[in-house]
Amino acid sequence: EVLLVQSGAEVKKPGESLKISCKGAGYRFTSYWIGWVRQVPGKGLEWMGLIFPADSDTKYSPSFRGQVTISVDKSINTAYLQWSSLKASDTAIYYCAKRTEGAFDSWGQGTLVTVSS
Amino acid sequence: QSVLTQPPSASGTPGQRVTISCSGSSSDIGTNTVNWYQHLPGTAPKLLIHNNNQRPSGVPDRFSGSKSGTSASLAISGLQSEDEADYYCAAWDDSLDGLVVFGGGTKLTVL
Numbered sequence: 001e002v003l004l005v006q007s008g009a010e011v012k013k014p015g016e017s018l019k020i021s022c023k024g025a026g027y028r029f030t031s032y033w034i035g036w037v038r039q040v041p042g043k044g045l046e047w048m049g050l051i052f053p054a055d056s057d058t059k060y061s062p063s064f065r066g067q068v069t070i071s072v073d074k075s076i077n078t079a080y081l082q083w084s085s086l087k088a089s090d091t092a093i094y095y096c097a098k099r100t101e102g103a104f105d106s107w108g109q110g111t112l113v114t115v116s117s
Numbered sequence: 118q119s120v121l122t123q124p125p126s127a128s129g130t131p132g133q134r135v136t137i138s139c140s141g142s143s144s145d146i147g148t149n150t151v152n153w154y155q156h157l158p159g160t161a162p163k164l165l166i167h168n169n170n171q172r173p174s175g176v177p178d179r180f181s182g183s184k185s186g187t188s189a190s191l192a193i194s195g196l197q198s199e200d201e202a203d204y205y206c207a208a209w210d211d212s213l214d215g216l217v218v219f220g221g222g223t224k225l226t227v228l
Binding site for chain 1: 149150152154156161162163164167168173203205207209216217218219220221222
């Protein structure tokens, strides 16, 4: 069974840094792109970017380029999404998802990030 | 503002057939396949339709997808109460170095 297990909820203050994770299991982790998707409370899904674990090739949505960093540690089958300086507007649920033939066929459970002073 | 355009809401009664539209452009839907996701609050999104009209294993055949030109649609027949959810279309966009664009989502209410 394919599983993507994300790290737990985070509460941070504006200006703080954060790195959340997404661990893949049940499939060849290095063979499939991993994407990140944001859902701001009450809003729709927004695609942020994706990474290919085998060579760390990364693509960002123009809306998120420079705002976040996507990385991977293939030795432990884990992808990451990180911020160097959080803003209140980063408050959202963040999902990772595995891409297969153009579609995201498996999703993590989501990580709620709350940024508040 | 989402690149793909969906109606914000749709509704139907149990047993009815409802359709949700998704409008794009030549660089996204016009060139690439469309996927549909079902999202129930508090859960992970679920792939419902891929490659325009293909259902993953386990998705009931009540759900069907189609695409024509720069538009796509999701049809749900024999509507059930558990179908009440948010539905999103998505496609890859060749104008963005092969990145993904989502629709704004359609909230389906089963009356």
